[in-house]
Amino acid sequence: MKPMGTRAQALRWVAASCAAIAAAALMAGCERKVAVEVQAPELPVQTVSGFLEIAGVLDRSGSKAALIEVSPESGDLIAFVFDPDSPLGQRILSQCAPDMPCLVEGVRARPLDSQAPSTVALAKLGFSVSPSAWLGLIDAGAARMESGLEAPQAxxxxxxxxxxxxxxxxxxxxxxxxxxxxxxxxxxxxxxxxxxxxxxxxxxxxxxxxxxxxxxxxxxxxxxxxxxxxxxxxxxxxxxxxxxxxxxxxxxxxxxxxxxxxxxxxxxxxxxxxxxxxxxxxxxxxxxxxxxxxxx
Structure with a gap:
């Protein structure tokens, strides 16, 4: 499990990154109308980065949603994509609000082929950032919102x-x-x-x-x-x-x-x-x- 200080810092970094490039990343409305069916390639299911939880900012765009997290290893932005109408998506959305920090436990995800047409289409949906990697959420446990503020200081x-x-x-x-x-x-x-x-x-x-x-x-x-x-x-x-x-x-x-x-x-x-x-x-x-x- 990630230390709380690192998690809060990552949440603030993600949110700041989303805000800084939102204008460039938001595509024209017509691009959001593209029908996308995300298909994960046949790669082994894995618990991403060896962690059992992810902490990111919830981003909703058209027919898809994503949790945008900063990789604890590289510092790159990673998008964990899910279908908001699926049981998994409904469970996450019932506990977390868009543009707010969200912690999800027990995550299993599969890397998406960055060159696959379905993944290329994801980049055109108008998410607030352009991540370095796309992963498809397969399963997850409990989700909850968390504060993205710093530890209190005097x-x-x-x-x-x-x-x-x-x-x-x-x-x-x-x-x-x-x-x-x-x-x-x-x-x-x-x-x-x-x-x-x-x-x-x-x-x-x-x-x-x-x-x-x-x-x-x-x-x-x-x-x-x-x-x-x-x-x-x-x-x-x-x-x-x-x-x-x-x-x-x-x-x-x-x-x-x-x-x-x-x-x-x-x-x-x-x-x-x-x-x-x-x-x-x-x-x-x-x-x-x-x-x-x-x-x-």
Whole structure:
């Protein structure tokens, strides 16, 4: 089984890679209409890379779906392809949401011949990345979503100085000066990324089952510090990746699933967990669906 740190790092790397080349990889809509029946060549069934689990970002495109993982050996992107309408596909899709990190246990997969017409056709379906290898999922065990955030920290070094969260009251200091007053709940840093000319930190607060997590974006630059309003669905299943596109300013894309509390009906909990909320931080502005996130 992979160490948790390596898995989280791989999930963030995959998500960032998907975002960075999405514009180039998404083909015209007409290409998605190509009927594809993926046939695995007659190669021995194997447990890929000797691991019993894979951790990747779920990518859905037309008639096929894939889990995009970073190879632990080479660092290359690998696509584990499956039919979303098959029992295996339905089982995975019932537990994982598109564009979110997904962990699947007990994986058996077969390499697909990269030169076969069926595999060549896969590349034209519009997946968000162009993987180095295609594999067909044959069987898998339990699947679940996981967070793609970093291990919580109380101190990070930015290009503009050291950010520290005080242990006694969770106030946030930059170079020894308080920049975020003590909140009502404990705070930790769960993501640190360079976004253009800023160092962007994702601050997580919240605990317990009623609302496990809420967030703020703290941006540090040569001009000073900006802190966003608090936001989130209360879910702690979150990814935050830097998205870079040609001729566009870098941005931090924060995705999380919806949340219904433990006292809500199970159907409401399942329905909420199938929703994906997306927040975008770019040049001092935090938005959702193009609208500024209001102060609470």
């Amino acid at each position: 101190k990070v070094t930015t290009r503009f100085g050291e950010v520290v969260i005080k242990e006694d009251d969770s106030s946030v200091l930059l170079n020894g000066q308080v920049v975020v007053p003590a909140p009502d709940e404990s705070v930790l840093i769960v993501r640190h990324a360079s976004v253009g000319g800023e160092d962007v930190l994702l601050l997580q607060s919240g605990s317990g089952t009623a609302c496990p997590a809420l967030f703020r974006v703290m941006a540090v630059s040569a001009q000073g510090v900006q802190v966003s309003p608090q936001f989130g669905s209360c879910s702690d299943l979150v990814s935050a990746v830097v998205q870079t596109k040609p001729n566009q300013t870098e941005k931090l894309v924060i995705r999380m699933v919806g949340f219904a509390g433990p006292f809500e009906p199970e159907e409401e909990q399942r329905k909420a967990a199938r929703q994906v909320l997306e927040f975008i931080y770019q040049q001092g502005s935090l938005t959702r669906e193009g609208k500024p996130v209001p102060s609470t």
